[in-house]
Amino acid sequence: MNILFLASEAFPLIKTGGLADVAGALPRALIKRGHSLRLVLPAYRSVLERLRSDQREDKPPALKVRGQIDLDGTPVTLWQTRLPGTRVQVWLVDIPAFSERAGNPYVTPEGVDWPDNDQRFYTLCRAAAELAMGRAGIDWKADLVHANDWQGAMVCEMLAREAASPATVFTVHNLAYHGLFDYQAMHRLGLAPWLWQPDFLEFYGQLSFIKAGLVFAQRLTTVSPSYAREIQTPELGCGLDGLLRARREALSGIINGIDVQAWNPARDPCLAVPYDRRRLVRKADNKRALCTELGLADAPDKLLLGFIGRLVEQKGLDLLLATLPELLARGDVQIALLGSGVKAYEQAFTGLAQDYPQSLSVTLGYDEALAHRIEAGVDVFLMPSLFEPCGLNQIYSLRYGTLPLVHAVGGLKDTVIDSDDPQTANGFTFAPASVEALRATLKRALALYQDPEAWQQRQWNAMSGDYSWDRSAAEYERIYELALEDKKQNA
Incomplete structure (x- = not known):
């Protein structure tokens, strides 16, 4: 037609x-x-x-x-x-x-x-x-x-x-x-x-x-x-x-x-090292390169979280700001953040980064190549959106074997599977949109990260989906x- x-x-x-x-x-x-x-x-x-x-x-x-x-x-x-x-x-x-x-x-x-x-x-x-x-x-x-x-x-x-x-x-x-x-x-x-x-x-x-x-x-x-x-x-x-x-x-x-040619870890020119399901071990090289680029400590055993997006209320940033300081203080995680928006949020995250310079990197603005490197380099991608019609970053993350951690709403709910079945789970979801629910799910992610075999299975599930147009x-x-x-x- x-x-x-x-x-x-x-x-x-x-x-x-x-x-x-x-x-x-x-x-x-x-x-x-x-x-x-x-x-x-x-x-x-x-x-x-x-x-x-x-x-x-x-x-x-x-x-x-x-x-x-x-x-x-x-x-x-x-x-x-x-x-x-x-x-x-x-x-x-x-x-x-x-x-x-x-x-x-x-x-x-x-x-x-x-x-x-x-x-x-x-x-x-x-x-x-x-x-x-x-x-x-x-x-x-x-x-x-x-x-x-x-x-x-x-x-x-x-x-x-x-x-x-x-x-x-x-x-x-x-x-x-x-x-x-x-x-x-x-x-x-x-x-x-x-x-x-x-x-x-x-x-x-x-x-x-x-x-x-x-x-x-x-x-x-x-x-x-x-x-x-x-x-x-x-x-x-x-x-x-x-x-x-x-x-x-x-x-x-x-x-x-999504554009599966532009978002393809096996051929992405923005990455330090290309990888796919069969060469998933190379993902660790991208994590190391990203930490070096952003000035984060080289700590492969720590869970590296990522966030890319507009810094606005819809994206659940109040939940993050109420949850992340505790994890940073305990030394449980590192965070790579890329985005811009409401000045109050920009100031809150940059202030937190000053307190934890080797654990939290904040890049204000948008950089397409860096976005690709964050998707490839982090272990978990955060999307605690209060509402999200579809969302694309969680799909990019699945494609890159980066496990999304999302509020179970809209398209996030439809694309991210969090279940006890090791053959289907491909990420983490939480509900309702509360600090308690987010904190509990982050703890589950931290626990699973200590089991490399189970973590890798969830990555394989994520990378096996059909995300093409x-x-x-x-x-x-x-x-x-x-x-x-x-x-x-x-x-």
């Missing part, structure tokens, strides 16, 4: 979170399965600059004008390129609000939402709708549009008003982000007044972009089966649980895959077929 895949970011062109990883990988897997796919992204200034700087004289143009889309008399330039290193064709929607603005896609340098985000992403959706309907002067029309998160949600409402329109699938990557705007946005965008009601786009006195996807798409997905159930509850439904319960027959949870793409393909059937029945 012809699939238009609409996203606000895609790795490696632009990335702020997990959506970029999905948008950079799932289209590749779908093309591999025989579909014709176009990835539609905003033409951010940084993306255009990168593509132009990557251009080589001996290669065809990496970036060319594909056409123009007329939106109420305003011409919008459409650039065409390919996702670097892939066969995925990319259409970049070029409007001044994207292409003449540097910085983060969603927020100002001060961390405040861009004040015109409603108009920016509504225009993106309008352009995507024209492309999907085959009205952009390009000989290609979509059978199905796959929109992602609030930034792409409005395309579902637009296509619902069209005759002979493509089917739509809408994916929620994190329900906590609604895309909320004031009532005046209804007038700024020229939306029909009837949309301003709770059954459609109104949300407690605000306009909710995400509801356009949740209400109007034929099929809904989110990024794990457990998260699909959790968002139907008042605790994790973010005020939308009633709507999601009403649409539960259309809602599915599909675990994200091929599996996930087949599930999305099934959802697409159901969406097409739904569209046909309701035509």
Whole structure:
């Protein structure tokens, strides 16, 4: 089928979170399965600059004008390129609000939402709708549009008003982000007044972009089966649980895959020493190299814990800060942390590192190569998230034989198995999200680490899983077929 895949970011062109990883990988897997796919992204200034700087004289143009889309008399330039290193064709929607603005896609340098985000992403959706309907002067029309998160949600409402329109699938990557705007946005965008009601786009006195996807798409997905159930509850439904319960027959949870080429310990150029299941002994060399790099003591008998992620409350950092000082004081563990976020958390961890310089390393910011070395070098990867729609780091960890220790929630619960069966267990889970539960699970991990044979068996189990996008793409393909059937029945 012809699939238009609409996203606000895609790795490696632009990335702020997990959506970029999905948008950079799932289209590749779908093309591999025989579909014709176009990835539609905003033409951010940084993306255009990168593509132009990557251009080589001996290669065809990496970036060319594909056409123009007329939106109420305003011409919008459409650039065409390919996702670097892939066969995925990319259409970049070029409007001044994207292409003449540097910085983060969603927020100002001060961390405040861009004040015109409603108009920016509504225009993106309008352009995507024209492309999907085959009205952009390009000989290609979509059978199905796959929109992602609030930034792409409005395309579902637009296509619902069209005759002979493509089917739509809408994916929620994190329900906590609604895309909320004031009532005046209804007038700024020229939306029909009837949309301003709770059954459609109104949300407690605000306009909710995400509801356009949740209400109007034929099929809904989110990024794990457990998260699909959790968002139907008042605790994790973010005020939308009633709507999601009403649409539960259309809602599915599909675990994200990972790029098994980029995340492959046997061929990872970032590592000190490559390894795999048969050469698992080499993992110890990566632990030693990581400790040297980060200034930690060379202590192979100590459990080395890792954490990579945003330093925000969602990630369960209060649990860590209440638990780790005791372990550090006893000399039970070492810790390698990479991330940035809330200043209070940054200061708390850097202060703790000053107290235990040979046991705790804190690197503020993000470094992709270091992230790979942490995944390979640590023994246990910590993800005590209060909620986690899918999570990717625990999957990277499984692939690298690093045992994840996670709060049993969302995609963490679906991917990490903590059982008494030595043939299936691949990590550690705890519940509820309490200091006591986390402390008890860390003690279990410490005890198992003293049994090398049992520890290695759990590592083998972890490294034996299928974490490729091929599996996930087949599930999305099934959802697409159901969406097409739904569209046909309701035509």
